[in-house]
Amino acid sequence: MVLRKRIFDIIQPDDGTSVLSMVFDRLITVLILMSVVMVFAGTFDLAPITRRWLYVLENVASIVFTVEYALRIATADFLYPESGAVSSRLKYVISPMALVDLAAILPFWLPMVLPDTMLGIRALRLVRLLRIFKLNRYFDAMRTIGEVIAAKKRELLGSLFFLAILMLIASLLMYSAEHDAQPEVFRNAFSGLWWAVATLTTVGYGDIYPVTGPGRLIGAFIAFAGLAAVAVPTGIITSGLTERRGREKGESGKPEGEV
Amino acid sequence: MVLRKRIFDIIQPDDGTSVLSMVFDRLITVLILMSVVMVFAGTFDLAPITRRWLYVLENVASIVFTVEYALRIATADFLYPESGAVSSRLKYVISPMALVDLAAILPFWLPMVLPDTMLGIRALRLVRLLRIFKLNRYFDAMRTIGEVIAAKKRELLGSLFFLAILMLIASLLMYSAEHDAQPEVFRNAFSGLWWAVATLTTVGYGDIYPVTGPGRLIGAFIAFAGLAAVAVPTGIITSGLTERRGREKGESGKPEGEV
């Protein structure tokens, strides 16, 4: 029991009191980053010897992550002290971070369980990339932004819906205006949709653009609408952040205001 | 009378109390989305059999929308209980949503009424796309943003007017600077205008750009002005959203503040 409690303290994110816990956190972080680098490296043409080393390192990382996952389940009763021995484990297994941990080790174990795996090599590679989310445990700065986005969900969805309608209309108008002049470029309404995405987001690759007079008129209109596509979500998020701060100040200010 | 009231309750947007109303809303939504998909599909080279199926589906959707339109008119007296039998129908027919409903079925009925329709196939297709606005009935999240834009109309128009002047001057300056170096690219002041749109909105397709020293100087100036073209409307919309929230809080706060 004492040992399990010690292990629990070590594998929990370091709160600055334990050297061992900090060493464990660093080790896991290094393995995660190494894993991601290896996924990238795997897309290069590599010498067989390098590829073998990557394979060994990948397996070491997978085994460490598996042990980590097992230990986290084994000590989950300390995380939820109010739950029972079984229910605390179940509760942990379905928590988002535990699912990320599971996804991180699946590409290693799945091919062993299912000899003729249905997942291709590329799909497995992408799943391995999900390991980056394991870092989330040590990094909570995104929470504020996530909360603001959640609080403004309705307005943000509203502006996305407006953008979607605008894109649909623009793509069909543009297809109608340009199809005769550039039949190879504006093949169908989907080409128009791709053009509308590149223009509304102001990316503008330059692979597809209007050349006729009416097409350029529509293009100019959508390009200016792209300014709104930046302005409206920015305004929503900014006002969300300002309100949040106002509320925080209001809450912390209450005790001072009371007599 | 009782039946008409029942129908009215069903075709009104579902408020969570009636299963039939919800089913009707879903059916209409599916038909709208299917309609839009079919407009897109119509721009592809399709096998005759697929094209025939699209034609049948399109007609089914048009008939359903026609019945929906008729029912909405027939039950308009429940929507405006204070108006008379005729005036309530007239009031409804000229309401924005009813006009959208009418536009949605016109492409089906117009060619029957006017055998040699003056509207080309493409124009009809675009009108059919307007059906997407029928979704508006079930989606009111855009209202806040619309109200903020309406409240800040003067300032937003002011910044658009400034952009327009900037574009006019930039396009003529750029035409003067680049016409000799790239006579085929900067043919006339309209080419300059198209360049100015792509640069001010920071889209930058890359089909048209300055190559001479003076041209690049003007280009750099307009590209930086493009930062302002994003910054100013964003600032206006953000301050509009913040003010609105402040006013709402002020109003809801009053009862608390009063003694």
Added chain:
Amino acid sequence: MVLRKRIFDIIQPDDGTSVLSMVFDRLITVLILMSVVMVFAGTFDLAPITRRWLYVLENVASIVFTVEYALRIATADFLYPESGAVSSRLKYVISPMALVDLAAILPFWLPMVLPDTMLGIRALRLVRLLRIFKLNRYFDAMRTIGEVIAAKKRELLGSLFFLAILMLIASLLMYSAEHDAQPEVFRNAFSGLWWAVATLTTVGYGDIYPVTGPGRLIGAFIAFAGLAAVAVPTGIITSGLTERRGREKGESGKPEGEV
């Protein structure tokens, strides 16, 4: 005297009371817009007959603007009632709007005064475009934004200074990284500067971009700095607009707050 006062009332921007004043405003606005369109039209290859008509219209507009300018000077004593007959005219002549009016008619009179004008045809054309600023008289919505920009001048200049330094460093780094790989594209540090402008403002024409590893690393850094180049001025302008509104509300709110 009575006639001069009447003329003054007519040529002043319409305040909704006089039909003649409104007609005059509309006439001038139409002539201004026609003038701008003609400057654009002049850059096309036109038939001699069209070109002649443009020439006639241009001269008519110039004469009307000259009469307008003369009338405004003749009635300037009503604009500055506190000044004397001469000083009120001088005061008016050096006011920004009067200078715009003067610039608008110079391209017509200058070639007559200086037979072998030193100004080329293109320069005259650009000066004629300045007429668009005459519209300013009827359009004051840009004032708020201008005031906010003026109030935040120091911070906006600060961020521009930062961008300038970033651009200088980025252009030289990029030149150093890419000159060997693309000697024709990154010819000298000025090519690097043009690249830095296109990237920092997120325009990205695609005429010039890094292809080497180090070049792309610098490019990625500057592209992300471009996000800041949008974010910082937007933030400054937004906070300026919000403050301004707060001050306005504060001022108008005072009487309510006082007892």
Added chain:
Amino acid sequence: MVLRKRIFDIIQPDDGTSVLSMVFDRLITVLILMSVVMVFAGTFDLAPITRRWLYVLENVASIVFTVEYALRIATADFLYPESGAVSSRLKYVISPMALVDLAAILPFWLPMVLPDTMLGIRALRLVRLLRIFKLNRYFDAMRTIGEVIAAKKRELLGSLFFLAILMLIASLLMYSAEHDAQPEVFRNAFSGLWWAVATLTTVGYGDIYPVTGPGRLIGAFIAFAGLAAVAVPTGIITSGLTERRGREKGESGKPEGEV
């Protein structure tokens, strides 16, 4: 002693009281700008005689900057009157502005001290460009923005971390989707990363973009995420600037509020 005090007053940024100090400031500013222009000029193909003149000017500037550096150290005891003769000099030498001054003259002295300098010509050139930061002494408008960015460091880093994860996933997904269709363009995951940078920052050079259906779907998703990449940092900086202003007003407002 009196002379050293006089020199200190002259080399300190002018506060509007001394003509000599202002002349000194202007001289240094001109030399800094000339230096930067010369670094740019050095990347052009120049006639030997021009190159020689640049060399002479560069050496003059370097010697003036060296004398300035020596004088600043010699008079550092006036800057930190509370410190002793030695400690005030040490304190000054390690201050950021003094380090910039040192970096500005190193490219001149280093090749003399180390005959076979390890620094290449290009590296020296880049170091010389650092002189631009000497201007900082006369320009403090960036401080406000720097403080806001420092105050919001956590949130800004959070959004950068989110962008980094998004970029990693997008680049690998895009590589998987496009590698078969464009093996030469999407060679490895690093090509995908370069694409993700250009798209998320909405630069969009057009050297690399998806052509397949799945690739364009991922591309559209990342292009819209790019809107968030602009919106979130802008929101953070704006709310930071607004809060700062609120705090300033709160502080200055206290005395008024108190009775």
